[in-house]
Amino acid sequence: MTPLLSLRHISKSFPGVKALQDVSLDVHAGEVHALLGENGAGKSTLMKILCGIYRQDEGDIIIDGKTCDFHGYQDALNAGVGIIFQEFSLIPDLDAVDNIFLGRELRNRLGLRDRPGMIREAQRLFDRLKVSIPMDCPIAELSVADQQFIEIAKALSLDARILVLDEPTATLTPSEADHLFTIMRELREQQVGMVFISHHMEEIFTICDRVTVMRDGEKVDDCDIVSTTPDDLIEKMVGRRVENIFPEHRCDADYHDVVLDIEALRLDTNGPEHSLKLHRGEILGFAGLVGSGRTELAMGLIGATRPAHAKVSMEGKPVKLRHPATALKLGIGLLPESRKTQGLILPFSCRDNISLNNLTQFQGALPLIRRGQESRTAAELMASVRVKAPSPETPVGDLSGGNQQKVVIARWLGHQCKVLIFDEPTRGIDVGAKSEIYALMKELTAQGVSIIMISSELPEVLGLCDRAAVFYHGRIAAELQGEDLNSQSIMHHATGGLSS
Amino acid sequence: MSQLASTPGTTRQSLSLRLARWRRTPVFYPLIGFIVVFIAMAVINDNFLTSSNMVNLARQASIIAIIAAGMSLAILTGGIDLSVGPVMALSGTVMAGLMVAGVPPVLAIVLGLLVGAAFGAFNGVFVAFAGMPPIIVTLATMGIARGLGLIYTGGYPISGLPQEFAFFGRGSLAGIEMPILIMIGVYAIGYVLLSHTATGRYLYAIGGNEEATRLSGIRVSRYKLLVYTLSGTTAAIAGLILTSRLMSGQPNAGVGFELDAIAAVVLGGAAITGGRGMILGTLVGALLLGVLNNGLNLMGVSPYLQNVIKGLIILLAIYISRKRTP
Numbered sequence: 001m002t003p004l005l006s007l008r009h010i011s012k013s014f015p016g017v018k019a020l021q022d023v024s025l026d027v028h029a030g031e032v033h034a035l036l037g038e039n040g041a042g043k044s045t046l047m048k049i050l051c052g053i054y055r056q057d058e059g060d061i062i063i064d065g066k067t068c069d070f071h072g073y074q075d076a077l078n079a080g081v082g083i084i085f086q087e088f089s090l091i092p093d094l095d096a097v098d099n100i101f102l103g104r105e106l107r108n109r110l111g112l113r114d115r116p117g118m119i120r121e122a123q124r125l126f127d128r129l130k131v132s133i134p135m136d137c138p139i140a141e142l143s144v145a146d147q148q149f150i151e152i153a154k155a156l157s158l159d160a161r162i163l164v165l166d167e168p169t170a171t172l173t174p175s176e177a178d179h180l181f182t183i184m185r186e187l188r189e190q191q192v193g194m195v196f197i198s199h200h201m202e203e204i205f206t207i208c209d210r211v212t213v214m215r216d217g218e219k220v221d222d223c224d225i226v227s228t229t230p231d232d233l234i235e236k237m238v239g240r241r242v243e244n245i246f247p248e249h250r251c252d253a254d255y256h257d258v259v260l261d262i263e264a265l266r267l268d269t270n271g272p273e274h275s276l277k278l279h280r281g282e283i284l285g286f287a288g289l290v291g292s293g294r295t296e297l298a299m300g301l302i303g304a305t306r307p308a309h310a311k312v313s314m315e316g317k318p319v320k321l322r323h324p325a326t327a328l329k330l331g332i333g334l335l336p337e338s339r340k341t342q343g344l345i346l347p348f349s350c351r352d353n354i355s356l357n358n359l360t361q362f363q364g365a366l367p368l369i370r371r372g373q374e375s376r377t378a379a380e381l382m383a384s385v386r387v388k389a390p391s392p393e394t395p396v397g398d399l400s401g402g403n404q405q406k407v408v409i410a411r412w413l414g415h416q417c418k419v420l421i422f423d424e425p426t427r428g429i430d431v432g433a434k435s436e437i438y439a440l441m442k443e444l445t446a447q448g449v450s451i452i453m454i455s456s457e458l459p460e461v462l463g464l465c466d467r468a469a470v471f472y473h474g475r476i477a478a479e480l481q482g483e484d485l486n487s488q489s490i491m492h493h494a495t496g497g498l499s500s
Numbered sequence: 501m502s503q504l505a506s507t508p509g510t511t512r513q514s515l516s517l518r519l520a521r522w523r524r525t526p527v528f529y530p531l532i533g534f535i536v537v538f539i540a541m542a543v544i545n546d547n548f549l550t551s552s553n554m555v556n557l558a559r560q561a562s563i564i565a566i567i568a569a570g571m572s573l574a575i576l577t578g579g580i581d582l583s584v585g586p587v588m589a590l591s592g593t594v595m596a597g598l599m600v601a602g603v604p605p606v607l608a609i610v611l612g613l614l615v616g617a618a619f620g621a622f623n624g625v626f627v628a629f630a631g632m633p634p635i636i637v638t639l640a641t642m643g644i645a646r647g648l649g650l651i652y653t654g655g656y657p658i659s660g661l662p663q664e665f666a667f668f669g670r671g672s673l674a675g676i677e678m679p680i681l682i683m684i685g686v687y688a689i690g691y692v693l694l695s696h697t698a699t700g701r702y703l704y705a706i707g708g709n710e711e712a713t714r715l716s717g718i719r720v721s722r723y724k725l726l727v728y729t730l731s732g733t734t735a736a737i738a739g740l741i742l743t744s745r746l747m748s749g750q751p752n753a754g755v756g757f758e759l760d761a762i763a764a765v766v767l768g769g770a771a772i773t774g775g776r777g778m779i780l781g782t783l784v785g786a787l788l789l790g791v792l793n794n795g796l797n798l799m800g801v802s803p804y805l806q807n808v809i810k811g812l813i814i815l816l817a818i819y820i821s822r823k824r825t826p
Contacts, residue, residue, distance in 0.1 A: 264670075304715055328717030336715055345708035347775050356705055357716040359698035368696045411716060 002065050003191040004029040005050075005081075005162050005294075010059035012045055020056075023219045025212050027162065027193040032184060034204045034225070036198050036237055036401075037214035038430030043197055046214070047164050050195075051083045052076035056124035063162070082155025083164040090147060090154075092140035095124045096133055100154045125153040128190075129183045144290070145176035152183065163187065164195045169203055170428055173289045173456070181207045199281045199430060201230040213237050238432045246463035247433040252445040253282035253466045259450045260301075260332070260419050263311040267300050271308070278419060278452065281445045282314040285461040286454040288471030288494045292456045295337055296474070298421045300451075302334045314418070330355060331418035335408050339455070343408045344396050351378040351392035353407050358414035381410040383398060385440055402433025409440060420444065421452045426460065438464055458487045472496050526769030527781040533767070533817050534788045541795035550797055555677060561790025562679040563588075563738045564766060565783060567757055568764035569690045570620075572782040573727045575765050576694075577706045578774030579634035583623060584735040584761055585754030586645035591616040592739030593649050596658040596749025599607045605665045619645060620732015621725060628724035642758070649751040669745030671794030679741045686734060690779040703727065705728035707774025763814050764789055788817075 003026040012020040020042045027033045038130030048054045050061060061068045063079050070076050076083075090099045097118050106121065107113040119135060126133055131149045139147050148168055155163055165184075169177040184194060184207055196208055205225060212222040213236045220236045267274075274297060278284055286294040300307040303321040310321050314330055314339050321327065324334070336342035344353055353491040355362070355374050362374045377394045385406040389399055396407055405425060412420055414453060422441065426434045441451055441464065455461050461468050467481045470493035478493040480486075522528055542549045542779025567584050574581040577669040595612030599605055619641070626637040671678045694700035702723050714720045738757075743749050762772075768785030792813060796806045 302715070323719060324715050324717045325719045333717070334715055336712070341709070342711050345705045345712055345775075347708045348705065352705075353700065354702070356713070357718060359701055363698065367698065368692070369701070371696060 001028065003027060003062075004031075004064065005045070006060075006062040007050065008060045008062060010046065010049060010056045010061075010129045012049060012054060012056050013150070020049075021218045022291050023061075023214065023217070024059075025195075025219070025222070027195060029161070029191040029193050030211060032188060032208045033192045034194050034208040035195055035209040035214065036204065036211055036233060038237055038400075041214040041237075041430075042217040043214055044166070045217075047083065047166060047195065047197070050076065050162075050164065051081055053074070063478055064205065066430075077158055077160075080159055080161040080321075081164070082152075082158060082160030082162070084148065084151045084155065084164055084168055090150060095137055096135045096139055096142075096150050096153075099139055099150055101128060114476045121157070122153065122225045128156065128186070129153060130186060131179070131183065140495050143176070143364065145173070145179065146170045148172070148180065149183065151378070156187075160192070162193045162195070162274065163430055164197075167199070167428060168196075168285070169200060170200055171290065177203065199428070201233065204233075205230065213406055215422035221471055227260055235432055237430075246429055247439045247442045249463075251466050252441070252442075252448075254280045255282075259315060261313045262301075263306050263318075264309065265297075265300060267296055267305065267307050268295040269308045274476055276469060276476065278450050278478075280450055281448050282467060283441065283445055283451045283453055283465045285465035285468035286452060286471060287458070287461045287490050288477075290456055290469035294471045295423055297471075298423055298452065298454060301421065302332055304334070304376050328415065331416060333412040333414065333415065333417045333419070334421045335405075335423060337423040339401070339404050339408060344404060346395075346397045348396060349393045350382060350387065350389050350396050350399070350407050351375055353389060354381055354392075354410045354414065356411060358411070361414075377414065378410075381413055382407070384413065385410045386436060400430075400433075402429040402437070405429060405433070405437060405442075409437070412426065417449060419450050419452070421454070423454045424456065425453065426455075426457070457466050458490060461485075462487060470494050523746060526776055526778050527784060528769070529820060530767055530788065530817070532783045533803050534784050534791070537791055537795075537813070541791055541798075545795060545798045548795055549571040553794065553798070555680070557790050557794040558683075558787070560794060561675055561786050562683040563742055564757060564760045564764055564789060565683050565786035566686050566734050566738045566741070567815060568761040568768075568782045568786050569686050569779060570731030571758075571761040572690070572765050572768070572770060572777060572779050573694075573703060574634065574731050574809050575707075575762070575770055575772060576703050576774055576777050577724060577727050578710065579627060579724070579727065580638065580762065581620075581623065581731040582635065582638040582732060582758045583619070583642040583645050584738075585757035586642050586649060587616050587619050587732050587735040588739040588742065588757065588801070589650040589751055589753040590619065590645045590652070590739070591711035592743035592753060593658055593749035593751050595662055595740060596743055597652060599661050599665060600658055605662055609668075609740060612740065613733060616732045616734075616736020616739065617729050618732070620729040620735070623732065624725035624728030627728060628721040633666045634728075646751075653749065655751060657751070659747065661743075661747050661749075665737050665744055666747055669741050669743070669746070669747075675771060679745070686737065687783050689780060692801060699723065699726070707771075707776070709775075728804045742793065761786075767814060767817055 005027040007023065007025040010020055010023045023042065023046055035043050045054060049056045052073050052075045061070065068079050091102065101118050102123050106114040106117045122135060128153060128380050129149060133142065133146050133149060139150060157269055168180060170311055172180060187194065198204055210222065211225055211228065211233065213220040214235060215237060236290055257280040258277050259280050262274060262276045265274045299305045301321065302324045303326055307321055312319055312321060319330055340346060345356065351374065355378055359369055362370045364370060366413045375392055382389065382392060386405050387410065389403060396404060399407065425437055446453060453465060462485065465478065468485055469476045470478045470480060470492065472494055473496065547553060567588065571581055571584060591612045594615045595608045598608035598611055623638055623641050626632045627634045634819055640726060668678050673681055694703065702713065702718050705718065706720055706723060710720055744755055764785035765777065765782050766772055768777065768781030770781060792810055
């Protein structure tokens with residue numbers, strides 16, 4: 001049987017980097033094909049070539065036996081390739097229908113928009129996916145999952161027969177991800193060929209039929225999913241066996257020493273009152289579903305949003321949470337959820353990103369920055385967190401996700417921080433870098449730093465945290481520790497005690 | 501460029517590497533453009549490359565250049581300051597009015613500069629603390645400043661200024677005319693501020709990603725307030741030079757100057773969306789505008805046509821720099 005899609009011997013170079021080297025990939029109709037590899041392995045480059053965003057230096061794209069020559073995204077769309085990017089390409093202020101038909105609105109006999117017709121068509125697409133999504137509210141008001149389903153519906157409306165899903169589950173809750181898998185199975189029945197990119201092994205083994213593993217721009221292996229194991233795939237992916245991605249569990253917490261004591265904190269005047277203690281050397285997890293109020297509390301703790309009422313003390317002294325600058329002075333730092341929009345200054349080099357809030361320490365008698373000292377310190381910090389970059393002058397936008405996250409971490413290591421809040425520190429990061437970031441966090445706690453880690457990934461919370469606060473609907477539903485800290489109890493409290 | 505070529509003993513490879521790095525700086529293409537236009541004007545016009553015309557050109561360009569220095573800061577942080585022209589006129593008329601009323605020139609100048617700074621701070625408060633879009637805030641205050649200047653003067657120029665006041669517009673120090681000297685001073689300070697201080701780095705960071713800057717513990721609002729205060733101050737410095745040159749306070753001066761200043765900043769390679777640019781680029785941009793004005797005048801091109809030519813050159817220059825810079 002000829003494959004629906006066949007990428008043959010694709011190579012691609014960027015100035016100074018060989019991004020892809022002789023990569024081939026076959027996807028059959030009705031197949032979910034996992035594309036696996038660490039960040040920087042070349043998955044995204046390959047997919048961008050498939051979508052006509054980049055052009056390969058060598059090799060062919062063959063769809064239905066016909067060699068295609070893509071000169072842009074539009075060519076790929078016309079050939080039946082649809083892609084769901086990590087960052088959605090929907091217009092937040094338009095509703096589902098307008099988004100699906102953006103740029104190719106149906107028209108009635110008068111040449112005006114045929115809204116009823118478009119609604120009917122959209123409904124047909126949603127029925128095909130077996131989803132129900134409100135059609136007349138701006139999609140910004142919908143859940144991330146619904147937005148993703150709209151993206152898929154849009155791709156299908158363009159007659160996509162090959163669908164690329166680039167880390168679609170990264171921002172979904174477990175139940176939403178399950179819904180997505182149901183939709184993917186439905187599409188499999190309808191003979192759509194799918195390329196699925198994910199860092200989650202259990203998802204790959206749940207939904208995929210075949211898998212291609214890439215490393216350093218080359219194809220390492222491809223095989224049927226039934227003939228492999230997660231450990232086997234990870235080994236191929238990183239080129240070595242990763243026994244356990246979490247550091248050996250060792251509690252550095254001193255439960256007699258409260259570093260941050262939140263006696264009473266209300267974000268809104270009428271909102272729930274939080275109270276929580278963070279101990280020296282502790283890793284406290286904020287578990288819960290996306291949107292359960294974890295990030296909001298973290299933002300309140302550093303004063304990025306000013307709480308309506310706060311009685312908080314740090315090492316026994318009452319403190320005011322006015323501004324992230326106050327938090328910085330107190331030794332509280334936040335590594336935000338979204339590296340690109342909240343963490344990094346993308347046009348800046350690694351060095352400038354790292355020294356951003358450390359600059360005053362490089363000043364002499366005059367308020368001038370000593371460049372040499374700044375560069376040396378940045379280089380040391382980069383080395384200490386093992387950032388892989390050609391030099392400190394490299395623009396941070398050129399680095400992979402894992403290395404970008406390390407740059408954000410390095411920024412805070414320049415301060416003697418007492419409390420660090422990591423908001424989803426490993427989202428979109430490959431296994432190798434994840435493991436390194438976990439190890440770094442443990443190194444910090446060994447030095448007496450206290451960590452709050454917001455995470456939607458249960459294994460991460462279980463593997464790393466000494467204690468976890470579980471959020472549900474904006475409040476802390478439970479604090480779990482020791483034996484009680486297990487996946488059942490976390491899910492139980494995170495879903496409002498409804499499950500189990 | 502000449503610095504590169506004259507470095508002895510550099511191998512070809514390191515030379516091309518350094519050239520590549522040079523090309524990535526925002527001033528590279530503006531500088532090339534400036535040189536090209538400059539040479540073109542010199543070839544077309546015999547009177548262009550005379551020392552008296554060069555001094556003339558720099559003096560003419562100085563007022564826009566000084567305003568553009570402040571504008572650079574606003575644009576660098578992702579903002580803009582439309583109120584600079586009227587603020588310049590207001591500060592100038594206040595200086596003139598105070599001197600005519602018998603206030604000693606030095607004190608009158610200081611007070612006039614303070615008026616500019618205060619007006620800039622007024623902009624800054626709305627932008628930084630009320631979170632309003634700079635283009636709207638400064639559009640509104642543009643009208644306010646113009647109106648205040650007209651009210652203060654009753655709509656008439658204020659003349660009869662003390663003779664020693666002419667020094668700032670017509671005098672010279674160490675053989676250099678004061679407007680040029682002041683311009684050099686403003687740019688020297690601007691360069692040190694942007695390239696060698698923490699404050700400067702924060703301004704780039706704010707333009708690059710304001711939210712990330714704030715979350716990493718930088719008091720973004722304070723720096724924005726500072727930016728608009730400085731922009732008001734540079735407008736007032738321009739007002740000082742203009743008033744001194746004309747020896748009268750003109751309430752209607754500076755109409756359209758904000759546009760020339762923005763053009764200078766953008767011609768100088770800065771991104772209008774913020775985060776990218778160099779103060780020296782702005783100087784090159786302002787001088788490029790000056791060369792065009794001066795050269796076209798010498799060629800006897802009609803002022804109407806000059807506007808068209810200038811506009812086209814700005815479009816072309818920005819098109820090229822957009823294409824070339826990553």
